[in-house]
Amino acid sequence: MAKVKVFVPRDSTALSLGANRTALAIQAEAEKRGIDIELIRNGSRGVFWLEPMVEVETDKGRIAYAPVKPNDVAGLFDADFLNGGEHALSLGLTEEIPYLKNQQRLTFARAGITDPVSLEDYLAHDGYKGLTNALAMTQEDIVKAVTDSGLRGRGGAAFPTGIKWNTVLGAKGEQKYIVCNADEGDSGTYSDRMVMEDDPFVLIEGMTIAGIAVGATQGYIYLRSEYPHALQILNEAIAKAVAANYLGDDVCGSGQAFHLEVRRAAGAYVCGEETSLLESLEGKRGLVRFKPPLPAIEGLFGKPTVVNNVISLATIPIILDKGAQYYADYGMGRSRGTLPIQLAGNIKQGGLVELAFGVTLRELLYDYGGGSASGRPIRAVQVGGPLGAYLPESQFDTPVDYESFAKLWAVLGHGGIVAFDDTVDMAKMARYAFEFCSIESCGKCTPCRIGATRGVEVMDKIKSGKDHAKNIQVLRDLSDTMLNGSLCALGGMTPYPVISALNHFGEDFGLNVSIDKKLNEKEGVA
Amino acid sequence: MGISLVNKLSDSDLKKIESHIFAHQGVPGALMPLLHAVQDDIGYVPEEIYPQISQALALSVAEVHGFVTFYHHFRTHPVGKHVLQVCRAESCQAMGSEKLESEIKAKLGIDYHQTTADGEVTLLPVYCLGNCACSPAVMMDDEVYGRVNAQAVADLVSEVSNG
Numbered sequence: 156m157a158k159v160k161v162f163v164p165r166d167s168t169a170l171s172l173g174a175n176r177t178a179l180a181i182q183a184e185a186e187k188r189g190i191d192i193e194l195i196r197n198g199s200r201g202v203f204w205l206e207p208m209v210e211v212e213t214d215k216g217r218i219a220y221a222p223v224k225p226n227d228v229a230g231l232f233d234a235d236f237l238n239g240g241e242h243a244l245s246l247g248l249t250e251e252i253p254y255l256k257n258q259q260r261l262t263f264a265r266a267g268i269t270d271p272v273s274l275e276d277y278l279a280h281d282g283y284k285g286l287t288n289a290l291a292m293t294q295e296d297i298v299k300a301v302t303d304s305g306l307r308g309r310g311g312a313a314f315p316t317g318i319k320w321n322t323v324l325g326a327k328g329e330q331k332y333i334v335c336n337a338d339e340g341d342s343g344t345y346s347d348r349m350v351m352e353d354d355p356f357v358l359i360e361g362m363t364i365a366g367i368a369v370g371a372t373q374g375y376i377y378l379r380s381e382y383p384h385a386l387q388i389l390n391e392a393i394a395k396a397v398a399a400n401y402l403g404d405d406v407c408g409s410g411q412a413f414h415l416e417v418r419r420a421a422g423a424y425v426c427g428e429e430t431s432l433l434e435s436l437e438g439k440r441g442l443v444r445f446k447p448p449l450p451a452i453e454g455l456f457g458k459p460t461v462v463n464n465v466i467s468l469a470t471i472p473i474i475l476d477k478g479a480q481y482y483a484d485y486g487m488g489r490s491r492g493t494l495p496i497q498l499a500g501n502i503k504q505g506g507l508v509e510l511a512f513g514v515t516l517r518e519l520l521y522d523y524g525g526g527s528a529s530g531r532p533i534r535a536v537q538v539g540g541p542l543g544a545y546l547p548e549s550q551f552d553t554p555v556d557y558e559s560f561a562k563l564w565a566v567l568g569h570g571g572i573v574a575f576d577d578t579v580d581m582a583k584m585a586r587y588a589f590e591f592c593s594i595e596s597c598g599k600c601t602p603c604r605i606g607a608t609r610g611v612e613v614m615d616k617i618k619s620g621k622d623h624a625k626n627i628q629v630l631r632d633l634s635d636t637m638l639n640g641s642l643c644a645l646g647g648m649t650p651y652p653v654i655s656a657l658n659h660f661g662e663d664f665g666l667n668v669s670i671d672k673k674l675n676e677k678e679g680v681a
Numbered sequence: 682m683g684i685s686l687v688n689k690l691s692d693s694d695l696k697k698i699e700s701h702i703f704a705h706q707g708v709p710g711a712l713m714p715l716l717h718a719v720q721d722d723i724g725y726v727p728e729e730i731y732p733q734i735s736q737a738l739a740l741s742v743a744e745v746h747g748f749v750t751f752y753h754h755f756r757t758h759p760v761g762k763h764v765l766q767v768c769r770a771e772s773c774q775a776m777g778s779e780k781l782e783s784e785i786k787a788k789l790g791i792d793y794h795q796t797t798a799d800g801e802v803t804l805l806p807v808y809c810l811g812n813c814a815c816s817p818a819v820m821m822d823d824e825v826y827g828r829v830n831a832q833a834v835a836d837l838v839s840e841v842s843n844g
Contacts, residue, residue, distance in 0.1 A: 168812050171827035203814035342770030345811040380717075380754045381766075381810055383823040418710070419717050421752035424808060438712035438738070440751040456709065498814060500775035505814030528776065537771055541808075571813065575775045584771070591770075591808065597751075 158193040159237045160212040164267065166199035166352050167384050168345070173224065174207040180225035181209070184232050192237065198353025200267030201507030202254050204525075210249055213239040219246040254523060259485060260509045261493050262470045263346075266353040272391045274399055277356040283401065285475030289364045290409050297368040298324055301471065303479035305491025310336055310427070310464030311539060311568040311644075313557050319461060322451035323369040326459035331371035333362050334436065334455055334462045337378040337385070338420050338427040341540025343499035343571030347465035349507060351378070351385035354469070355392035359415060361468035363406060364475055365461055366413040374415040375455070377432050380422055389417050424541075424595040428643045429462040431597060442599045443643045464569070466495060485511035490556045500537075500573035501527045510555075517551040520574060531576035535660065537584075539568025541591050542648035544655035545581065566651065581660035586614035588652040592645060603646025606637040610653065617664055627664065630657065690730075694723045698730050702737045711738055712748055716755055725756045760803035761796040763841045765834070766820040769806045772813035776828075781817050782806075784831035789838065801842045 163169075163178040178194060185192045202208060208221035209231075218239040220231060227244060234242040246252055260266075269276035277283070289297050302317025323331060335358065339347035350358050362374045378386055393415055396402045404412045418436060420426055426435045430444035433455050454460025470492065474482045483491045490512035496519060498505045503525035520526070520533060527533050535545045544565035546553070553559050560567050575584075589610030596603045610633055616626045634650035641647035662668045698719055705715040715734065719726050731745045738745075749755045767782055789797055789804060796803040812818040815827030821837055829837075 167825050168815055168827060171812050171815060171818065171825040201814075206815075339811060340809055342809045343772045343813045344809075345813055348811040381807060381820070418713060421713065421717070421754035422807075423752050435713065436710050438710040438748070439744075440747055499772040500813065500816060502814075505816075507814075541771060571772075573772045573775055573813065579775065584774075587771070587774070595808075 158191050160193045160195055161237070162195050162197040162210040162212075162217070163207060164199040164353075165196035165271070165384075165388075166206075166267075167348065167382070168203050169199050169206040169208070170384070172206045172222065176225050177207045177209065177223050177228070180228040184228050188232060190232075190237065195270050197269060198265075198267050198271045199349065200249070200255060201263065201349055201353075202252065203506040204504040205246070205506075208246075208249075209236075211236055211239060215239065215248065217249045219249040219252065220244040221246055254504065254506070254508075258509050259493050259511050261473050261482065261485070262357075262466060262495055263349070263354070263507065263509050264473065265357065266349060266507075269354065271353050271355055271388055272395065274356065274392075274395045274401075277354075281476060282356055282472075283360055285472030286360050286364055286367075286401070286407070289367055289475045290407060290411075294324055294368050294370065297364065297475065300474060300479045301368070304474045304482040305479075305486070305489070306467060306470055306474065306482065307490070307557070308464055309466035309470070309494070309569065311341075311566065313567070316463060316467050319451055319463070320365065320369055322449065323371070323459045323461050326452050328459045330373070330456075330458045331369055332455045332458055332460040333365045333369070333371045333374040333468075334429075334433065334460055335362055335374065335376040335468055336427060336429060336432055336462055336464050337376050337382075338424075338432060339379060339382075339465070339569070340424040340427050341542075341569050341571050343537065343573035344497050344540060344569045345499075346495040346497050346507060346570060348382055348385055349495075350465050350469045351376075351382070352388050355385075355389050356396065357469045357472055358389075358465060359392060359396050359402065361471035362415060363402065363413045364471050365463065365468060367406070367409075367411055369459075369461055371459075371461065372412040372414060374413065375436060376415070376417045377420055377426070377436055378417050379420045386417060386419060393417070423597075424591075425597045425643070425645050428645065431643070432462065433460065440597070442597045443645075445642070466569075487511070487513040487554065487556050488558055490558065494555060494567070494570050496555065497571045498524045498574070499571055501529055501533070501576045502572075502574045503528045512556045513554050515552050515554050516546065516572070519555070519572060520551065524574065527574060527576045529576045529578075531578065533574050534577040534579055535575045535581065535584075535656075537573045537575070537652060538571070539566040540571055541588060542566075542644060542651055543568050543571075544651045545584065545659060546655070547659040564651070565655065566648070581656040581663040582614065582618060582665075583663075585653040585656040585664075586611060586618075588649050588656075589614060592649040596645060600640070600642040600646060602637045602640035603642070603649075606633055606641075606646060607649065609633055610637075610649070620665060623665055627657070627666070690727050694727075695730075697722050698727075699733070702730075702733060706737055712740070712745070716749065720755060725759050728757050761801050763802050763822055764805060765802050765838065766805045766807035766810070767834075768808070768810050768812075768816070768818045768820075770809040770813075772809070773817040776816040778817040781829070781831060781834070785819075785834050788831060788835050799842070802838055 205221035234240040307313040426441040431441040435441040593607035
């Protein structure tokens, strides 16, 4: 009889909730009962509120049990979970769990299904089909496909990926580079980490396609040091890709070279800014560079360089596999395709939700997120990391779309949504935004370096009530200077959380918010 | 409170560092991977090796110093046997990390960047561990722990201290 396959995720978040102990308990219990199982450490499907989620392969499909703690294991064996038996923790077929079933998984099509470091698994689930197609195309046609897909940089800046590639393709240079920005420092985001831990080959394939498209032979993944598991998994996957000739001097016998190396970052948030990242990769302090020249013309070591976020690169394979139109058919307006949204903070059902652009915040927070974890009303959400605006409930019907957010003076950024309940002090969050900026500023430009520190001081004065009206004005003026005078987004966008908090939650700043505004907000909710 | 661990570079540590320097010569952008190798191996980046590094990589001592001090990850002094990082970012704040931070500091009797009197645990702040669906989170050495409270962290500390 074939061994029953049992899946226990090895993703960091699953591990953070005890997945290793659960896996050990299952192995031990199987041995005790003399049952031979095949324990597979798959990636996570990103339904993090249900981790550790154990799955069993049956004739009907994979059946999920969650969350499984070590002391649940004996009971699961008693209930014959190896044959899909009924148990209090049974969730039925994994694919039918509404949280997953209603998603549109393109970039994350394989996450949680496969063993992340199994190349065979990757190939069996449509892996390397995109590269195979790309190798039969001209460089111009590959770039055109990426442009036609409408893919925009998923790191946060939303710049069209195809246009960036086209610049590098047209740039003269004997050496070109592909740099993957995996310095995912935004609070509330983890989709890059998930790609690297749960489906690393898709990133490797995406970077290889990028290299072939623009004529780059060397790639670097600049990975934040806070992700040790991602480092290990990526290196294991890269070694397997090299051994199978998917990386190296002659990729798949095409005669084209592409080499890939992971470089660890060292805990500087500003290095997520592309020019700072390049300085860091060159072995220097991560000081932001002036632009122009664009990295596409003079990037790493002065050579033409594609710098793309993990999610952008991990989305390339499906575009080359299924075609630009297939991807572009998802989405709304100028936001094409899907966005892997990450639900975080005070949320009952936190996890990864990949959907076409157009879904509203309210649907995400309540239909998927299930409301707050504390059970209290959600008062504010911060979208797009520490430099993203805070949105009040009256804006929860906004669709997830770059332009709709821009209209509200907000950003989608990297797709992280952090929920706060009604116990949050928004003035404190504004102060924190300045504090974070002061800790992480690279120091090159004055508005950011000095402005962040002054911002903390002004917030303290506002809180103490000293010269209140004057200091509120100072806060607005200072934010205006940072917004317009900073060299990069760190100083330039720190005003987003600050001013949005002030505008929407003025009462927390000691402002007398008029009754009219409150009434308007109530109507907005209804 | 907390103790300060004395900087003493042993001959064997020096040998290890020299072999890392040798291995990284000729690597493009070598400083970052070299310093990671040194800190992974001996726990910190001793200032007394700046001259050797600068010579090997054709940099000034000031450039090496500037690099090390720019990045939060690198430290120039030894730390405890274990490093406990507590996330201070927004997602964890939304789940009460501020209270958790002060409880952990009180339980350990130390502030950030300090080491417990028994030399076991060094406490550091961190800004996001990518575990935001299960906040608040801490990281003990290379392992993340989600949905923690002060008691869970205290248990974790005793577990590694006795281990």
